[in-house]
Amino acid sequence: MTRIKDVALAAGVAPSSASRALTGHPHVSPELRARVEAAALRLNYRPNAVARSLRSTGTRTIGLVVSDLLNPFFTELARAVEDAARQAGFSVIVGNADEDPAQQDHYVRILLERQVDGLIVVPTTETSPLLHEAARRGDHLVLVDRPAADVDAPxxxxxxxxxxxxxxDHLVTTGRQDIAIITGPDRAGSSKHRLSAFRDALARHARPLPPARVRHGDFRRSSGSTELAALLAGNSVPDAVFVANGSMALGAIEYLATHRDAAPLVPESLAVAVFDDLPWFSLLSPTLTAIEQPTAALGRRAVEMLLDRIAGRPVSDERLGCVLRLRESTQRPRGVSR
Amino acid sequence: MTRIKDVALAAGVAPSSASRALTGHPHVSPELRARVEAAALRLNYRPNAVARSLRSTGTRTIGLVVSDLLNPFFTELARAVEDAARQAGFSVIVGNADEDPAQQDHYVRILLERQVDGLIVVPTTETSPLLHEAARRGDHLVLVDRPAADVDAPxxxxxxxxxxxxxxDHLVTTGRQDIAIITGPDRAGSSKHRLSAFRDALARHARPLPPARVRHGDFRRSSGSTELAALLAGNSVPDAVFVANGSMALGAIEYLATHRDAAPLVPESLAVAVFDDLPWFSLLSPTLTAIEQPTAALGRRAVEMLLDRIAGRPVSDERLGCVLRLRESTQRPRGVSR
DNA sequence: TGAATGTGTGGAATCGATTCCACGGAATCG
DNA sequence: CGATTCCGTGGAATCGATTCCACACATTCA
Structure with missing residues (x-):
């Protein structure tokens, strides 16, 4: 491997000068710079980023730990993070926690050992000792998509x-009587938040949300099927269901499709709505009502906030709004008014 | 930050001994090991992986450069790679080339500078000087999903x-007369391969594939719409179309859905089939005929091959089979025989 | 019992770059 | 015109860990 020492030798200068020439240091004569660059090119020199990172602080790398890479929402998030990071000259190391707190900790540890300049995390749990500790130690940290109560990070x-x-409001005013929710695990902040917003909204219409109408999945595809099946198994079944993320929605729709004869008709006897909008929702029949999240914006802002933090600029929490996309799956069929 | 020197000091031993104790070196007395471990725990010592990598060779990191992270196929591939890598004790740095050869080169360069132990690449182009050079220099490299003629790598x-x-065969025997293809860019090996397999298969039935029936998209969603629109714009339109990847299929279906009145009926007057199967294809109506790829297996094998290569074991090319999933979108409606 | 081998430990060299420091010469300033 | 600052450069220290080497001591073997 050719090192900077070799380049310096070939150019007839000291290693320190070669380094200055190649990293664009201000006080370098054009003549010397040209000689060094020529030598570097001739020797096909490739700087060793590991050595560089050791001496100078900073790796120009950020770590991203997401809770489930297979969920298209996180894919898009990761993509946005990667994009914004690259534009700022950073690389991204991705870790997939698979909704498992232990695996999340594994990645946080690894990434910190690798001296990433900062960390963007979608916390699988609301309380995480390791993240708490990292924030306390002053590691640069930004949380995205889900809050974590005990972690001091934006x-x-x-x-x-x-x-x-x-x-x-829409479900109630179109006459739905018995509204259920399939939400995520209680340890996830986003899950709890969606559930309580849902409960509050029902309360405004003086509707309670009985425990039997709250199913906790794990945010993964298969739990969408299982939990919907559970809801439909009783002898009184709901006439509307709100699914708290896209992956579980896939599972739920699959359940409906494979049990077409036994399952209630959508939207006639069952309204379906989803938190998180996916491109193919409008290709289904009926098309699927969904709440669209500002996914790419979340990723971009997370990177911007992290870079601010790294640069020592002040950073505060941010909340981005969502948009309801009403489609056929929550529509009362024409003429069936009540 | 606490360094190994501090741990050694606290434990009353030399740094070299501390290092041996912590890395599980064989000739270390249990007593000393215990003292060092206690000190490390007490000081909350976190080893610096950058420094470690500089001295010892190897970063226990592999680089993955995919051509388009938003394509669910590559998401699943990335997920599989990440999974297999983690199990072998490696981290993954992901780069997204966005189907742009320049961006691909950018990432390959960055990752090599970071001293990754190996590189898994989905090449955007069939010939890449940088990859060619990397392979020649002996960098560990494995190509996945698409071949690259001039790169000496498995x-x-x-x-x-x-x-x-x-x-x-199925399209021809069910009476389709005018069969078209929407494939990817010519620079992508997979695109060329799918096109030629398609052409060969038609040739066996003595069917030519006229240039007007071959549309080149860019493997992205929007080009699926545009190219299908182009096919359907002429005064003679095809009665079957094969779309060469999942992202373009999404675009194509969107086009059909938004032009429902003008567009031909599927499958009655237009058969649709896709290379690459996605979970929601069987939720559409009509359900979509697709060719299922062994996506996760591709990722796993790529990692295994890369690790073999790193370990100096011999490695040879591999081809994994695909499975045709016949669904409604290519079915002749009942009774409409010819 | 003497030689050979093995074990446990410390000190110093090392990985490859960056950066601090010193120094000579040029430019600037009062 | 002497003093100060600035520029360009080389040599040496440095980042934090691992690993080579040497040495003291214990063990094994002939």
């Missing part, structure tokens, strides 16, 4: 309260 | 020839 979240309220 | 590809042949 967060960027999608605030779905208004959209959820609007959705519930 | 590859893992999904071989769709049989499935494509089967599909074409």
């Amino acid at each position: 967060s960027v979240l999608a605030d779905g309260t208004d959209a959820i309220t609007e959705l519930v | 590859s893992v590809l999904a071989d769709g020839t049989d499935a494509i042949t089967e599909l074409v």
